[in-house]
Amino acid sequence: MNFLMALRIQSVIAAMLAAFQLPALLLAFSLGEPLQYHVLSFLFACGLALGYFYTLKASTDLCARDGVLAVGLGWANTLFLGALPYVFSGRLGWIDALFESTSGFTTTGSSVLTDIEAWPQSLLLWRSTTQWLGGMGMLVLATAILPFLGAGGLQIMKAEVPGPSKDKLVPRVATTARILWSIYLFLTLLCILAFHVSGMTWLEAVNHAFTSMATGGFSTRNASFGVFSPAAQWWAVFFMTVAGINYVLHYRLLLKGDLAIHRDDELRWYLGIILGVGLFCAWVAHPITAEQDLETALRQGLFQVVTIITTTGYASTDWETWPLFAQLVLVGVMIPGSMAGSTAGGIKVVRLVIAVRIFSTVVNRMLMPERVVMVKLNGREVDRDIIESTVALVSAAAVAIILGTIILVGLGMDTGSAYSAALTAFSNVGPGIGSVGPMDNFASVHDLGKILLAVLMVLGRLEVFTLIMLFLPRFWRS
Amino acid sequence: MAGNILSTLFGTNPSRTTATVPIPAQKTVAGVMHVVIFGAGLVGTALGRHIADQGHDVWFIESNPETVHKLRERYDVQIVQGSAEDPKVLEEAGISRADLVLVVTNFDKTNIILTLIARSLNPTARIIMRLRGEEYLNNKLLWQSANLADTVIISPEHSVIEKAMAILEVQQAFDVAEFADGAIRVAGFRLEEDSPLIGKPLKEAVPRFDRRILVVTVDRDGAVFVPTGNTALRIGDRVFVTVLAGVNMAALLSVFGKEYRTQPKFVLAPLPEPFFVIAKELEAKGHEPVLLEPDFNRCRELAAELKETVIIHGDVADTGLLQRIVNKDTIFLSVTPTQEVNFLVSMLARKLGAVRAITMMDNEAYMAMAPSLDVDAVLSPRLSAVGAILRYIHMGRILDSAMLLGGQINLLLVELESGSKLDGIPIRQVAFPSGVLIAAAIQAGRAVVPHGEMILHAGDRVLLVTPILKTLSTLNELIVQKH
Numbered sequence: 010m011n012f013l014m015a016l017r018i019q020s021v022i023a024a025m026l027a028a029f030q031l032p033a034l035l036l037a038f039s040l041g042e043p044l045q046y047h048v049l050s051f052l053f054a055c056g057l058a059l060g061y062f063y064t065l066k067a068s069t070d071l072c073a074r075d076g077v078l079a080v081g082l083g084w085a086n087t088l089f090l091g092a093l094p095y096v097f098s099g100r101l102g103w104i105d106a107l108f109e110s111t112s113g114f115t116t117t118g119s120s121v122l123t124d125i126e127a128w129p130q131s132l133l134l135w136r137s138t139t140q141w142l143g144g145m146g147m148l149v150l151a152t153a154i155l156p157f158l159g160a161g162g163l164q165i166m167k168a169e170v171p172g173p174s175k176d177k178l179v180p181r182v183a184t185t186a187r188i189l190w191s192i193y194l195f196l197t198l199l200c201i202l203a204f205h206v207s208g209m210t211w212l213e214a215v216n217h218a219f220t221s222m223a224t225g226g227f228s229t230r231n232a233s234f235g236v237f238s239p240a241a242q243w244w245a246v247f248f249m250t251v252a253g254i255n256y257v258l259h260y261r262l263l264l265k266g267d268l269a270i271h272r273d274d275e276l277r278w279y280l281g282i283i284l285g286v287g288l289f290c291a292w293v294a295h296p297i298t299a300e301q302d303l304e305t306a307l308r309q310g311l312f313q314v315v316t317i318i319t320t321t322g323y324a325s326t327d328w329e330t331w332p333l334f335a336q337l338v339l340v341g342v343m344i345p346g347s348m349a350g351s352t353a354g355g356i357k358v359v360r361l362v363i364a365v366r367i368f369s370t371v372v373n374r375m376l377m378p379e380r381v382v383m384v385k386l387n388g389r390e391v392d393r394d395i396i397e398s399t400v401a402l403v404s405a406a407a408v409a410i411i412l413g414t415i416i417l418v419g420l421g422m423d424t425g426s427a428y429s430a431a432l433t434a435f436s437n438v439g440p441g442i443g444s445v446g447p448m449d450n451f452a453s454v455h456d457l458g459k460i461l462l463a464v465l466m467v468l469g470r471l472e473v474f475t476l477i478m479l480f481l482p483r484f485w486r487s
Numbered sequence: 488m489a490g491n492i493l494s495t496l497f498g499t500n501p502s503r504t505t506a507t508v509p510i511p512a513q514k515t516v517a518g519v520m521h522v523v524i525f526g527a528g529l530v531g532t533a534l535g536r537h538i539a540d541q542g543h544d545v546w547f548i549e550s551n552p553e554t555v556h557k558l559r560e561r562y563d564v565q566i567v568q569g570s571a572e573d574p575k576v577l578e579e580a581g582i583s584r585a586d587l588v589l590v591v592t593n594f595d596k597t598n599i600i601l602t603l604i605a606r607s608l609n610p611t612a613r614i615i616m617r618l619r620g621e622e623y624l625n626n627k628l629l630w631q632s633a634n635l636a637d638t639v640i641i642s643p644e645h646s647v648i649e650k651a652m653a654i655l656e657v658q659q660a661f662d663v664a665e666f667a668d669g670a671i672r673v674a675g676f677r678l679e680e681d682s683p684l685i686g687k688p689l690k691e692a693v694p695r696f697d698r699r700i701l702v703v704t705v706d707r708d709g710a711v712f713v714p715t716g717n718t719a720l721r722i723g724d725r726v727f728v729t730v731l732a733g734v735n736m737a738a739l740l741s742v743f744g745k746e747y748r749t750q751p752k753f754v755l756a757p758l759p760e761p762f763f764v765i766a767k768e769l770e771a772k773g774h775e776p777v778l779l780e781p782d783f784n785r786c787r788e789l790a791a792e793l794k795e796t797v798i799i800h801g802d803v804a805d806t807g808l809l810q811r812i813v814n815k816d817t818i819f820l821s822v823t824p825t826q827e828v829n830f831l832v833s834m835l836a837r838k839l840g841a842v843r844a845i846t847m848m849d850n851e852a853y854m855a856m857a858p859s860l861d862v863d864a865v866l867s868p869r870l871s872a873v874g875a876i877l878r879y880i881h882m883g884r885i886l887d888s889a890m891l892l893g894g895q896i897n898l899l900l901v902e903l904e905s906g907s908k909l910d911g912i913p914i915r916q917v918a919f920p921s922g923v924l925i926a927a928a929i930q931a932g933r934a935v936v937p938h939g940e941m942i943l944h945a946g947d948r949v950l951l952v953t954p955i956l957k958t959l960s961t962l963n964e965l966i967v968q969k970h
Contacts, residue, residue, distance in 0.1 A: 181563055
């Protein structure tokens with residue numbers, strides 16, 4: 010195993026996190042907020058980055074296993090460095106800080122902060138930054154800027170980018186990673202502009218654009234999106250939906266002018282679910298009355314559905330006041346989440362589509378054993394290894410969520426809250442129902458429960474296999 | 488000279504032979520090229536990897552799902568899965584935007600059809616096609632037709648024949664690359680016990696022999712380095728030297744502790760069709776090779792075609808037979824299509840007393856094992872093809888190229904531009920990128936070995952030795968005008 014290169018990548022990640030500490034530091038400086046925790050975190054990360062000079066002799070050969078190692082270490086490293094500002098500020102203990110950092114980088118958006126608006130703006134900006142970085146992925150960013158990785162970068166992309174198949178946009182991995190980050194940056198800038206035009210301050214626009222495009226869901230307001238204008242909420246619906254779309258399709262549309270992307274099976278299902286469930290929720294939960302017109306009903310219905318299915322996790326209204334049936338429908342769409350190759354979590358719509366089609370082939374074969382059946386996607390047969398990994402991931406997700414629920418109930422949560430907490434963590438959504446609902450937070454959860462949820466978040470973000478492999482003895486055997 | 492006979496065999500148009508292809512006046516592209524490769528076989532994969540290493544965008548078109556899977560895992564290239572005849576697949580690979588198209592499947596007919604398709608979709612790309620059949624190579628009218636006229640043809644088998652002939656001539660080298668029609672050769676020798684080079688710094692040992700020889704690179708247990716005047720060589724070092732035409736072979740070989748056979752006995756394992764030329768060339772040089780052939784009908788055909796060659800009807804793995812043929816002057820050559828057979832019969836021949844065994848194989852593991860199992864020289868169609876194509880990948884300034892040591896060393900023949908770093912300055916004063924040096928130069932049509940006081944000028948051709956990892960662009964400033 011190529012440990013030296015894995016370490017080298019860690020030092021680069023530390024350097025990047027040091028660099029991304031600077032905007033928060035500058036903000037603290039200009040607002041007259043305390044600087045010391047950002048300075049300390051910055052220096053700490055810089056110290057780790059110096060390890061680069063120890064790894065100059067690293068070989069650039071990376072096999073699949075090295076990719077997993079680099080990504081596993083990379084996440085541990087990132088989560089640790091991400092938690093430092095919270096810890097150094099003295100406002101959170103280690104467990105809470107790591108929970109918040111994990112919730113950030115996995116773009117979950119569950120929070121242990123009780124009164125968000127009382128926090129220094131610079132720390133909140135750092136909190137949003139962690140989500141933005143986690144959205145496209147620190148390791149993908151590292152792949153984009155490290156010239157020395159070559160084909161090894163593919164192994165890293167494969168271990169970090171979600172989705173069943175990992176196709177490169179262009180022949181080179183590094184160029185692919187650069188294109189992904191450029192599209193991400195471009196969309197984020199558009200989102201900042203849109204939010205600012207619809208009434209947010211620049212700082213709010215940046216914070217919320219970071220967490221919208223990352224489908225993260227951290228807000229700087231206690232009432233989340235509820236305090237912003239209808240225009241801002243509509244823009245949020247648009248940008249969250251966009252963020253949940255596969256970046257391969259963004260690339261084809263934005264850089265290749267390819268309009269045929271509307272024929273993509275997964276995109277049709279994704280938009281179909283959003284529209285269907287959104288209109289249903291609007292109809293069930295927001296009856297048109299004197300004080301509630303059609304626009305409000307549609308907006309409230311669509312906003313909650315989009316924020317949940319894209320695994321963002323804002324709220325523009327307290328949907329725990331909705332009929333229980335509508336609430337459960339919302340929890341239901343947490344399972345698919347959004348499209349593969351997007352910044353969103355969940356098991357991905359494409360896997361749901363494949364699972365449904367596997368089911369239908371089995372049924373067809375039972376009805377007529379002689380019939381030749383085949384699982385297809387976009388008119389092409391789905392590779393056997395993709396089918397296998399889909400089945401494995403869907404089963405693993407079910408096991409993880411059920412086990413998580415049982416343990417959380419054991420730690421004293423009620424069943425509904427425990428189930429929604431496990432699901433929301435694994436799918437990287439943010440809020441659940443019951444004691445961890447959209448207007449509540451995770452501060453009251455047992456410390457062990459927080460650790461468990463943080464593990465579920467990383468498990469969901471890295472799609473199980475990458476993380477599990479690190480804990481198998483045979484992974485470490487050469 | 489190998490080139491002469493080959494060019495008469497493969498059509499008189501000299502631009503069709505691998506040895507002397509001039510750079511066609513097509514677009515030369517600076518920066519990243521879009522390269523489309525048809526066929527991800529051994530040759531295609533090796534080419535794709537090297538081209539990608541040089542920073543270009545490589546698109547493979549390949550229909551076998553298992554090959555696609557393997558490629559995708561290993562190399563930084565893009566693969567389009569599907570039939571190369573399908574317009575959708577071609578479009579997906581961006582054939583119309585391609586700067587360079589390599590058509591290197593294993594089948595001549597397929598390659599010709601794909602070349603025609605590629606040319607019709609992209610009139611300006613440089614297209615390089617692999618061919619082996621003489622019936623195509625010799626068909627002059629075919630190559631004058633509009634759609635094929637601008638195609639560069641390479642034949643890995645042809646490159647192998649050239650290399651085989653060069654090695655057979657130098658006898659004791661384990662690898663030889665030829666440039667300028669044999670005026671310059673870079674040959675690799677393993678140092679034997681009684682070599683006078685051993686144990687002394689090169690600057691003391693070298694003046695002992697001909698000024699026409701220069702040690703350019705040393706491979707010591709897999710570590711490749713450029714020797715300085717103070718380097719002392721050891722037994723077992725594999726050294727590459729520049730050898731100019733006209734050097735006394737016997738004297739040269741004695742420097743490496745080897746003996747020159749004035750009357751070598753060439754024993755050839757069955758020669759499949761493209762390699763049949765080797766026997767003919769040996770005859771042309773006045774030798775009487777022995778050729779083993781198990782198929783009686785083929786024996787009769789060969790006997791009708793060849794005049795001096797002794798054709799033996801028998802199995803090359805027949806120990807009794809081989810024992811009667813092989814003696815201590817025997818140089819054994821095996822280029823059958825099965826590399827395992829080549830490997831085994833070469834070992835057998837050595838065991839039976841042959842002084843040299845030369846073998847064709849492409850498997851990297853076999854190639855690494857060969858020296859320790861008494862197989863003296865390895866011919867690799869894959870590496871030969873890569874070496875032959877390298878020149879087209881870069882700027883169009885490389886006149887000829889070859890690879891040595893399984894690709895660890897590149898040899899590039901280039902022409903100096905006026906105002907380049909090397910122009911008009913004694914070589915001693917030029918700062919070379921590390922690992923790079925000049926193996927030979929051609930001044931006013933005469934090949935010379937360079938020395939520190941020598942001054943090169945624009946228009947001179949130089950043979951550069953460079954490690955493979957060095958991207959060609961770092962060599963640019965040495966040979967191209969400064970801006």
